[in-house]
Amino acid sequence: MAEGVRRRRKLKPVEEAIQFSLEQKDKNGLEGRFISHLKGRGVFSCTDFEKGDFLLEYRGDLISKEECERRQRIYHDALKVFMFEFRYNGKLLCVDAARDDGSLGRLVNDDHINPNSRMKTIRVDGKPHLCLFATRSICPGEEITYDYGDSEWPWRCTTLSVVEPSTLEVNTLSQSEDTDVEKTLSVVEPSTLEVNTLSESEDTDVEKLKVVSDQSVLDSSICAASEGLEKVTLNKDQLLLDDQDCVEKMSPVKEHVLNEEQSFCAPVEGVKEVCRHVVVTSAISSMDKCAECVGPVAALKWIGLRCKLCSSFWHKSCYLKRHEWDGRRSSCEVSSEEDELSDEDYIPQSESDHQSDSSDG
Ligand SMILES: C[S@@+](CC[C@H](N)C(=O)[O-])C[C@H]1O[C@@H](n2cnc3c(N)ncnc32)[C@H](O)[C@@H]1O
Numbered sequence: 001m002a003e004g005v006r007r008r009r010k011l012k013p014v015e016e017a018i019q020f021s022l023e024q025k026d027k028n029g030l031e032g033r034f035i036s037h038l039k040g041r042g043v044f045s046c047t048d049f050e051k052g053d054f055l056l057e058y059r060g061d062l063i064s065k066e067e068c069e070r071r072q073r074i075y076h077d078a079l080k081v082f083m084f085e086f087r088y089n090g091k092l093l094c095v096d097a098a099r100d101d102g103s104l105g106r107l108v109n110d111d112h113i114n115p116n117s118r119m120k121t122i123r124v125d126g127k128p129h130l131c132l133f134a135t136r137s138i139c140p141g142e143e144i145t146y147d148y149g150d151s152e153w154p155w156r157c158t159t160l161s162v163v164e165p166s167t168l169e170v171n172t173l174s175q176s177e178d179t180d181v182e183k184t185l186s187v188v189e190p191s192t193l194e195v196n197t198l199s200e201s202e203d204t205d206v207e208k209l210k211v212v213s214d215q216s217v218l219d220s221s222i223c224a225a226s227e228g229l230e231k232v233t234l235n236k237d238q239l240l241l242d243d244q245d246c247v248e249k250m251s252p253v254k255e256h257v258l259n260e261e262q263s264f265c266a267p268v269e270g271v272k273e274v275c276r277h278v279v280v281t282s283a284i285s286s287m288d289k290c291a292e293c294v295g296p297v298a299a300l301k302w303i304g305l306r307c308k309l310c311s312s313f314w315h316k317s318c319y320l321k322r323h324e325w326d327g328r329r330s331s332c333e334v335s336s337e338e339d340e341l342s343d344e345d346y347i348p349q350s351e352s353d354h355q356s357d358s359s360d361g
Contacts, residue, residue: 013054014122017131021057021124026104030056030144035109038155042109042143049138055117056144058084058105058130060097068094076291076312082106088121088128095130098311108132110153111145119146277323282306284313292318 011019020027029047034040049055060082063071072080079098086093097106108117117132132146284304291312306313 013052013133017054017057017122017129017133018124020054021122021129021131024059026056027054030104032104032107035143039109041107042145043104043107045138045142045144046140048140049134051134051136053134053138055132055134056105056108057103058095058097058108058119058132059101059103060084060095060099060106062127063094063096065092065094068092068096071096071098074310076307076310078291079310079312084130086121086128086130093128105130105132108144108146110148110155112147112150112153112156115145115147116142117144117146276309277307277312278309279305279307279314279319279323281316282313290315290318292322 016027029045029049030043031046032041033044035042043056065085068083068085072083075083075098082097084095084097086095097103100106116134116136116138118135119130119132121128122131123129132144138144281303282305284306290304292314304313305316305319
């Protein structure tokens with residue numbers, strides 16, 4: 001067949017995952033949307049996907065356990081949820097997606113009951129990448145979800161919050177979404193160690209290992225334990241089998257302190273905000289959350305305050321509730337860090353600052 005008319009071979013899902021990982025791009029057919037004040041944003045399909053299809057990469061900085069610990073010390077809670085820890089080749093690693101680079105992988109929400117995708121690690125040029133693959137067919141309009149792993153994620157419980165009638169707000173737009181229950185507890189199955197070798201039509205040339213965490217290491221009631229993790233090892237040109245070790249666990253960080261005594265998945269206790277914030281006025285993405293009220297922001301891009309060190313952002317009025325700000329810089333209570341930025345680094349406060357204050361909290 002002549003070169004010009006040779007039909008391009010459809011890429012296998014893992015090959016596609018490599019391609020998108022290398023290009024640092026998201027695939028067409030998916031979009032981010034604001035869902036509700038409780039859930040924040042999510043990712044939705046605008047096309048049909050088949051079981052096994054590559055969907056998205058959870059893109060961010062690939063960092064070591066030590067760097068992850070360091071960033072956790074300075075990040076606000078609202079940013080820590082974007083840190084995805086996982087074990088790879090026996091090492092604890094983290095993909096830090098706290099910086100909003102516009103990628104969709106960081107916006108995919110949890111569903112432990114009926115998720116439609118699963119996170120796998122693929123190796124590209126020697127480095128692990130976290131990629132989501134469909135576990136069933138997905139229709140246009142469906143939200144993409146995966147199981148964050150066994151943990152007491154607050155949204156998983158079923159306790160209804162009691163709202164005083166006097167504080168009820170009439171908001172026709174968000175009413176239906178906000179009747180979502182507030183979740184405070186979850187039932188967690190005890191972890192067991194199991195290793196399965198599975199084969200799936202699309203990935204027949206790779207071995208997939210499923211490992212659920214060892215109970216001796218994890219307290220299942222508090223840990224973001226691993227579940228259904230799969231590893232696909234690849235390089236740019238070739239799919240390789242890699243059976244020497246397996247991915248033990250992966251999950252977005254749920255407010256963890258990582259140190260040797262507490263296991264990897266112990267919850268944070270008494271972690272103080274140590275960032276001496278250096279705030280500047282900044283245009284904030286319409287879908288980002290204020291670190292203080294974790295609340296909604298304006299429908300359009302808004303002007304708020306952003307810390308240059310930890311990248312948290314706030315409504316100005318929210319920030320001022322807890323911090324001092326002279327219009328140029330600010331500091332948090334607990335820190336020994338000196339901010340050494342020059343005056344040129346600060347954007348003066350302007351009238352346009354906090355134009356979205358109406359949407360506070
Ligand atoms: C990695 S972020 C996902 C994107 C997030 N929804 C946003 O708007 O930025 C993880 C955070 O999303 C929220 N989230 C994820 N799954 C959720 C769910 N099923 N219900 C409610 N909130 C959820 C929680 O606030 C969680 O800390």
